[in-house]
Amino acid sequence: MSTSKPDTATAEADCLRGIGSQRLWSRLMTLGEIGALADGGVNRQALSEAEIAAWQYLTGLAAQGTGRPIEVSTDAAGNLFLTLPGRYRDLPPVLLGSHLDSQPAGGRFDGAYGVLSALEVLLTRAERGLESERDLIAVGWMNEEGSRFAPGMMGSQAFAGAAGIDEIRTVCDADGISVGAALDHLHTVFAGLPRRALGFPVAAYFELHIEQGPLLEAAGTNIGVVSGIQGKKTWRIEIDGESGHAGTLAMRDRRDPLAAFARVAVALDNELGHADEQVKFTIGRVVAEPNAPSVVPRKLTFSIDLRHPDNAMLTRLGMQVEALCSANARPCSVRAVPLVDAPSNGFDPQLGRLIETAASAFGYSSMPILSAAGHDARYLAQVTPSAMIFIPCREGISHSPAEWSTPEQVGAGADVLYATLEAWLQTQNQERHDAS
Structure with missing residues (x-):
């Protein structure tokens, strides 16, 4: 397949525009009201009515975007996919995201920040008229936390083939409600959504997250380049x-x-x-x-x-x-x-270098860091090159109403996610051009 040579100067300029934090922060705070607790925390557990409301909020944002439309779909595991179409729909897409569910007394950032930032990257690209060769997909994985249904990361495990959907559907919560029954309810509410195959090919995966630990804050560092997960x-x-x-x-x-x-x-x-x-x-x-x-x-x-x-x-x-x-x-x-x-896993070193370069281009400090907490990226790394980006959280607190970051930190992470994606797309375009 022949492709035109990418305009490197224009692409690099687009990278450094970033996405800005004001709209992202506002939407993050609005999402935090879905399942909000009186003490400022969030209770938005997997496949609950609160998470269904979060889906409705996200799909509403996708529909409001200008430029090319965002396509919404799901799969048998209850993962949410928000797709910005590329020129060649047969190419494996890039996934960016995290999860929307929380702990019973969780915070506003864990998971939700990564999903909203991924959607913001897609909407920003659409608004700027940027078109990629392949689809770009913001994803919200089902039941990362494992607080209502154990174990966690069910959606990403099912997607990566690490667990079977039939087995997952049999798991019950404390009230005896099965994952299967909760999934059927979710799919009834969103009956009009197209259903994707479970576990389609992916070109790369990026996940942005708060650190959930104190190292970045203690070091005064803006960005964590995650080397792997314990x-x-x-x-x-x-x-x-x-x-x-x-x-x-x-x-x-x-x-x-x-x-x-x-x-x-x-x-x-x-x-x-x-x-x-x-x-x-x-x-x-x-x-x-x-x-x-x-x-x-x-x-x-x-x-x-x-x-x-x-x-x-x-x-x-x-x-x-x-x-x-x-x-x-x-x-x-x-x-x-x-x-x-x-088991412990590592992330793709080449993607890690792209994150470092993107952070440096914006003037953000960065450092390598091992994730002490588990994330969906653990399972995506089994099927595609994957990377994670961390930002600091106050005193390293997470899974708590006291979980907090700042608009500046939130914006910095989203800028780096945007620029890393752009750099990766440029690299892929160049490789395809050289091979044509």
């Missing part, structure tokens, strides 16, 4: 005991899963949580049944989140989980159910 393993642990009356059942006769949990939790924390300075060990959810004040529980379920940047160390620690639980739960029985097994 590994993560999660489990659901079920301890079965025997229910009884709190006032009549003798202590010596009890099979109390809550008492067993206390022993198990201490053993896990001692053996795993203090293995070295890099390990991250968390028990994040504990549910006792029947959870009544005068009843010895019959069952207790809790979660384990174990992370480490070294895959060998993560594996070694993970192999101890079941044995530690069994040894300390007696006389109760225990079952360890693995949920997530995600």
Whole structure:
């Protein structure tokens, strides 16, 4: 296929115009009102009515844009795709995005910033009359957080083929609602949207995000060039005991899963949580049944989140989980159910260099950084060259109503995303021209 040689000077000038922060910031604050909590936080969980409202807001913004129209579609996993068409629709598209769902008491930036910034890049290109050879797609992945349905990152896993959609649909939330039922409701609300194939070819993926850690702020650095994501393993642990009356059942006769949990939790924390300075060990959810004040529980379920940047160390620690639980739960029985097994991964070095160059062109400082938190980019990196861009967040706080950034930081990250995409498109155009 023959293509005309790109106008390098014009393209470079477009890169450095950036997109500006005012409109993006305003829309980010508006999106934060969907699922807003009284303390300034956000509760917008996966496939909830609040996330459906967020979809409606995003698709409304896409429809308001000037220039070429943005096409809206979805897939069987409930991922949202906002597409700016390119000249050659048969070429694999570029994806930019993150997720719209939040923790039950989350903030306004985590995930939402990446999706809105991706859409803003597309709208800005359309308004400036810039046309790419391939489609550009802003994506909102389904259930990244994993707070309503566990594990998280279901949409990106299904897209990348790391998990099957049939298996994902069977997962239920605390109220017994399945992912399948919630997806069917979402697709009923958006019945007019075209349905994409699950897992179509992608040329590259870019994800912009707050750091969710303190390193950029502490260093006074504008942009983090993410080198990769540390590994993560999660489990659901079920301890079965025997229910009884709190006032009549003798202590010596009890099979109390809550008492067993206390022993198990201490053993896990001692053996795993203090293995070295890099390990991250968390028990994040504990549910006792029947959870009544005068009843010895019959069952207790809790979660384990174990992370480490070294895959060998993560594996070694993970192999101890079941044995530690069994040894300390007696006389109760225990079952360890693995949920997530995600090794550490790296991102594309060439894309990382483009991010560094883009930041420098705007006068923003940058530094390499390893992501301590998981992101959808982990799974996209398995199927396409991928990269992440971080901006600072105040005191490194995330998954909290106190999560915050500034208009200037938000604008800087979006500028770098825009310029990195433009530089990547120029490189691809040049390669196609040289090969023609």
